[in-house]
Every structure is written in structure tokens, then in C-alpha cells.
Amino acid sequence: MQKATLFIWGIVLLFGLVGCQTVPKDYTLFHDYQPRSVLVLPPLNESVDESATYGYLSTVSQPLGEMGYYVYPVAVIDQFLKENGMPTPGEMHQVPLDKISEIIGADAVLYIVIREYGNKYQILSSKAVVSVSARLVDVKSGVEIWSQDTRLESASNNGGGGLAGMLVGALVDQVLNSTLDAPHNLSRLVNTTLISTPNQGLLYGPNHPEFSEGTEK
């Protein structure tokens, strides 16, 4: 029972710390250039895992759409840019904003850089790590209206059962991670944290029921 109590205190403490740490962002520019639509480009990958760009890209639309923004179809955009001579995220991130405005019509572009992505294998356990930096840029003016970094690790629990039990646990954990693609699954949580955390993430967009017209300039 003591363990459970400790755990609850841990949670309370965690929320307390998160609460202390978050100085609300300055959203002045966000209000000034309130976007309706967001173009998500395939993320630039700085990690060693080749699957990072698309493992991550497939988790961005939902949190962004649910915040009240129109999100361009991410895979269609990727194919479209590839067909137009931009085979890699590096090249896609270099597309001039006036071209994006003319060809796609987006209000803002979300540029994501993946810093870390993958499983960290230790002798007795493994855990997924995903870390990203994101910037939202107004297409018409080129002004950066929001930026945020998020890094999360998945906890892996291998308690109990002595050394033999721990070894089996580690083995099962690694098999599970590779089958279920732990970094990809963790990316969903990273995105939700990145985009939807109050006072740090994006403000509600025009398609959200709680979007207030009064804040739009």
C-alpha cells in the first residue's frame, strides 16, 4: 500500500512541478497573425532512426485538427512536393513562403525538427525517446508566431521476479517495442503535449467550439 501512496504523491508532485515550470507564453504575435489553416511539412530528421520523419508525420494531424485548425493532408502534400522536385524534408523546408501561399494557400507552416527518436536499449530494459522542436510561421509575413520544444521518454517497468524475471521482462519489452513501434506511439503523446498544453501549445483555432472571435485581430 505504501508504494501506491508514494506513487500518488509522485503524480501530485509531478503536476505541481509542471505547474510551476510553465510561464505562459506571449501570444501577441499569435493573435496578430491568427491562422486558420496549417501546412505540416515532413519533419527534418536529426536522429539516427531513418523511420523518424514518417513515423512522426503520421501523428500530427489529429491534435492539430482537434485544436481547430485546417490541416492539409500530410501524405498528399509529401507526394505532391516530391513530384515537384523536392525529394527530402530538407528541400521541402526550403520552399519559399510565397510559393506556399500561391500553390497551397496555407496561412501558416509548421516546421518540425526531430532531435531524438528511437528506443534506448539498456541491458535490462528499453525505453522510447522522442524529442522535437517546432516552429509555426505565418506565410504572408514570414513572422514566427509560436515555437516550442518537447521531449518525452516512455517508462518501462521491469520490477519483480529477481534477475531471471528481469531478463525475461527486458526481452519481452524489447520485442513489444519493435512490434508496436514504441517511438511512433510515443510521438502521439509528444504531439499532443506540444500542441495542446495550455499556455504553451497553440491557441484554439477558428474551427474549435471554444475559439473566441474577440481574440482574433
Added chain:
Amino acid sequence: MKARIALLTVVVSLLSGCVVPTQYYWGQYENQVYLMYKAPDKATAEIQVIVLESDIEVARSEDKPLAPGFYAHLGFLYFQLGQLDDARRSFEIEKSTFPESSVLMDRFIEKL
């Protein structure tokens, strides 16, 4: 053991507390995008069309609007399969549901 159960209960209740009902029906859309790159043979245009068409049925039965990008993605699949009328219809639905997509959808419709 008791402590473990208590711990599990806390975790589960915390997680379920975090589940917010979504505004849109997302179905298999993002999962198909994931599979397109991770396991392309499991997400060919033919397979994706079948999966997404069944999502449309579910969304209808739940009376929820489909997610932004959904019909544009489906239209692109129809285009790849040469079903140009279906492609046009999907792009038109995306455009009328989300006028923000007009510039891109008009560009795609023009190309059909």
C-alpha cells in the same frame, strides 16, 4: 500485489480522465498514412480506399464529421487508381467542408 492493483487503478483512471471526445472522426486515416511509409504493401491505394470508405460509413453512423484532410487524401488515392470522377467528388467534398483547402483542391481538380 494490492499495491500494484491500486497503482494500476490510479494509472487507468488518470488515463481515462485524459480522453477528450474528438470533434472529428479520424478512423484509420493517420494509421494509413503511417503504413504507407512503414509497410507500403499493407497500404496500397486499393487497400486504403477500402479502409477509408468503411471509415466514411462509421462516421455517418456516429454522425461525426470526417477529419480535415481525410477526403483530400481519399481523392488522391482515387486519382492514383484512375477513378477520376471519384477523385473529383472527394476533392469537392474537402473543399466545401473546409473552404481553407480551396486553393489546393482547385489545383488538384484542374489537373484531373
